[in-house]
Amino acid sequence: xTLSVATWNVNSLKVRLPxxxxxxxxxxxxxxxxxxxxxxxxxxxxxxxxxxGYRSVFAGQKTYNGVAILLREASTAVPAEVQVNLPNxxxxxxxxxxxxxxxxxxxxxYFPNGQAVxxxxxxxxxxxxxxxxxxxxxxxxxxxxxxxxGDFNIAPEPRDVHDPALWDGQVLFSEPERAAFRALLDxxxxxxxxxxxxxxxxxxxxxxxNLAFRRKMGLRIDHILLSAPLxxxxxxxxxxxxxxxxxxPSDHAPVLATLA
DNA sequence: ATGGCATGACAATCATGA
Numbered sequence: 001x002t003l004s005v006a007t008w009n010v011n012s013l014k015v016r017l018p019x020x021x022x023x024x025x026x027x028x029x030x031x032x033x034x035x036x037x038x039x040x041x042x043x044x045x046x047x048x049x050x051x052x053g054y055r056s057v058f059a060g061q062k063t064y065n066g067v068a069i070l071l072r073e074a075s076t077a078v079p080a081e082v083q084v085n086l087p088n089x090x091x092x093x094x095x096x097x098x099x100x101x102x103x104x105x106x107x108x109x110y111f112p113n114g115q116a117v118x119x120x121x122x123x124x125x126x127x128x129x130x131x132x133x134x135x136x137x138x139x140x141x142x143x144x145x146x147x148x149x150g151d152f153n154i155a156p157e158p159r160d161v162h163d164p165a166l167w168d169g170q171v172l173f174s175e176p177e178r179a180a181f182r183a184l185l186d187x188x189x190x191x192x193x194x195x196x197x198x199x200x201x202x203x204x205x206x207x208x209x210n211l212a213f214r215r216k217m218g219l220r221i222d223h224i225l226l227s228a229p230l231x232x233x234x235x236x237x238x239x240x241x242x243x244x245x246x247x248x249p250s251d252h253a254p255v256l257a258t259l260a
Numbered sequence: 261a262t263g264g265c266a267t268g269a270c271a272a273t274c275a276t277g278a
Contacts (some may be wrong), residue, residue: 011277012267036277038268063268064276113278116262121276153278172278205278208265219278251266251278 002235003075003259005031007108007149007222008243009205009252013037013068016250017045019243024052027240029256030075031101033108033149037066044068059084059094067097067108067150077102089131096132098139104230105143107136109150114171122171125153129180133187140187146227148189151252153221156181156191160220162201172219189225192237192257204239205252213244224257233259 006029010016013034024032032054037044039060046056053073060066071079079099085091098107109132114125140146154177158164167173185191193202203218212218226234237257244253 015267036267113276115276115278170278207278210264221278248266 003031003104004029004256005033005106005147005149005224005259006254006256007033007035007151007224008254009035009110009151009222009250011036011038011250011252013039013045013066014043015248017048019246019249021048021052023240023243023254024054024070027256028072030072031106032070033106034068034070035066035108035110035151036064037068038063039066055079057082057097057099059097061092061094065093065095065110067094067110069097069099069106069108071101081105086128086131086135088135089128091128095128100143103143104145104147105139107139107146107148107150109148109152111151111153113153114177117169117171117174117176126176126180129177129183133180133183136184136187136189140189140227144227144229146189147230148184148225149223149255151222152181154178154181155219155221156223160203162203162217162219167219172221184225188227190228190231192224192226192231192234193220193239193255195231195234196237202239203253204255206244208251222252222255224255226257230259235260 058068081100112125115121204222206213206218
């Protein structure tokens, strides 16, 4: 029994819905984690996604943030244990949604950006990461199969950054953020992308400005992490850059993992 | 050079992203 799981920061689900529907038609991915939907729940396009064969579980707000998990009806069980936001971290911002699918605990996060190292938002990012790690420790004790996907807003290693010297110490690549990423790995999670040989300059985000995509000036900040039993089943993890080539793209590309 | 581009709220610019 195989299962495919994707994560994609769509940077406005309203604007990107045509791209998403096209992508779902092409890939028929079983589970799709979305970030930055930027929609209140009453505006979520659940009917359009239902028509495309997907059940939606979502938590949004006006203008900013917003997360959703799409489940392909034909292939997935009914979701249970739906969790919106971290239970140990009071937060107005909708940045996390989790559910359990036939014993598989799926956590989808839109991690804070952090704005600038040392800023108030950077402190919020580190606190959010600490709360996530504490909460996940318990989730991993309760579930053998844990999948953490999303826009982490952290490039974990120099090879995940187009110009590590330029980005040294900057937000998204600073030592405290990378240490927080390692703390997630220390829980027993593995970076599915690095389970396999990958092309040089593999990134998931490129600035809209300065022709960054064409010049391969990107960062790998969107990830799918797997607990050991899932990592053992992981058959592939790839970044699909095709949607980024389209007109009016999201600045993030989808990441896709398959579990055998 | 804190810009450059994109999105949303709002009605001309501004907050935010990464």
